[in-house]
Amino acid sequence: MEAQTQFYRDTWVEIDLDCLTENIQNIKRHIASDEVKMFAVVKANAYGHGDVPVARAALEAGVHGLAVAFLDEAISLRKGGIEAPILVLGASRAEDVKLASDFDIALTNFSLEWLEEAAEELDEEAGLKVHIKCDTGMGRLGVRSVEELKEMETFIRSGRKFQLDGIYTHFATADELDDTYLEAQLGRFEEMVSVLNERPPYIHSSNSAATLRKSKTHFTAVRVGIAMYGLTPSEEMKSVLPFQLKEVFSLYSRLVHTKEQQAGDKISYGSTYETKEKEWIGTVPIGYADGWLRKLQGQEVIVAGERVPIVGRICMDQCMISLPGPMKSGERVTLIGKDGHEKVSIDEIAEKLETINYEIPCIISPRVPRIYIKNGKTIGVSNRLLS
Ligand SMILES: Cc1ncc(COP(=O)(O)O)c(C=O)c1O
The missing domain is CATH 2.40.37.10 (Lyase, Ornithine Decarboxylase; Chain A, domain 1)
Incomplete structure (x- = not known):
């Protein structure tokens, strides 16, 4: 069915893409390194703003790739003509991984068990892009033990079904000004990255709060959502914002x-x-x-x-x-x-x-x-x- 482009009611949302562009440009200026790629987080229909129009505007403003929660959201972007790198942050079902590889969508790989199940579904040369998710203290998705991580790397590199594109983690308290827990997570992540035989191209940990507050969390990529939409990640971060955000x-x-x-x-x-x-x-x-x-x-x-x-x-x-x-x-x-x-x-x-x-x-x-x-x-x- 065609998307509806006409409407007949007197209530509407306006999405100011100029504000989105300005926020992205300011964030990129703040990151201040071409070595650090920015992924725009456009899950949940771009936080309710609209996935394809936001993704397009974000890419025009200089973001490198996109991150979503589920495979369906990634496919919606591909069907909307988006060709940039896309990473699915949530868990995808093993039976759907072939679809992801057909659409050139990178998936989150959070356990050895998932990897083994996914391998069953893939052709020998599939080359499915995966980012290993490390649970360094969020307690959500991700591998916790270094031993399992090493086994996962070995499994991925043992054939051509997978391609190790990235490794990442997610902070639980980056929007709080007390850095104690964030530092502990960061230390754990650095330790996990260090056991890999070879570093993948994308190493990432920062959400908006960490991107804006802690350059040492940037590694080679950042995943920015809320700040791009012009919103501050928390009340306490308002006092330390490096520039003004504009609501979209x-x-x-x-x-x-x-x-x-x-x-x-x-x-x-x-x-x-x-x-x-x-x-x-x-x-x-x-x-x-x-x-x-x-x-x-x-x-x-x-x-x-x-x-x-x-x-x-x-x-x-x-x-x-x-x-x-x-x-x-x-x-x-x-x-x-x-x-x-x-x-x-x-x-x-x-x-x-x-x-x-x-x-x-x-x-x-x-x-x-x-x-x-x-x-x-x-x-x-x-x-x-x-x-
Ligand atoms: C794994 C992951 N990375 C990045 C983000 C983006 O976070 P933020 O909107 O605070 O920038 C989210 C959002 O919830 C997330 O779940």
Whole structure:
């Protein structure tokens, strides 16, 4: 089925690819070495921003390759015409490895057992690219013992079914300013890399936080996600950012109905909000099925440059806001982003939802179309580039 490029609702996300480009250029300048390749992490539909348009813009901005969570996400990029190196960070099923080799997608190899099972599925000359994942303290995927690691290298190099393209690890606390645990993980990783007979081309450990804070974690490649989208990995990292990040994701809607309510009128399910005096109320066509969760009741949005609250319960497809005065339908509502001097940041929404900024663009559902802006022009809609 063709991707939908037209939409007929008054709620949309804008993805500012110029901000994405600027963030990438700043990150690359900060890395300051052509020897260190940057992988753009575009898993989860590019953290909800849209995989193919973000991947294209990131590659144009100078990233070397892409990283995703699952094979399906990698294949989606290949089918979208992306030819750059792609690494799957998560576990892939052994029965699917042939598909990965056909699409020239590198997989994460996290145990000897996985390798043996994968080998059963591959032709002698398959040359499947693998990156060995070391568990240095994250406790997630990865080999922990040096003995198993050595056996894995021997197994990989014993024929032509596999090609050892990389070795990597992932930090659990890189976004915290106390480096004790990170240093322990780094030491463990260096020890694991040192037992290899031959170093593979990609040696990597840094996520955004480590990339921005610790150049000694860069090795020959970095995997950058959240910073590329203009978000700071944690609150405490805000004080040590080497440059300003620009948020790429904004969320807009339009008033579809406005009316003046009388004092004592009730708003939305459960009648939890009652107007105290005459009050202009606007209906906004976004609700919890769009990822605009019920817990956002009371959150402020911006209309005509002014912050106003969401009143009453958020419904599945709509919510109501208190307006500063008479207003016509059609007026733009900024739920995330800037309008005049006001701004609602993704961090503000994350705080209201008692979660981290990573989660916010991911939960705004695919039902909300993404519009891609480059040089002030719309160049794509919902994962489809127009040209
Ligand atoms: C293995 C791995 N590498 C890199 C990243 C990117 O992290 P960040 O978005 O903090 O840059 C992630 C994200 O969760 C990850 O799981």
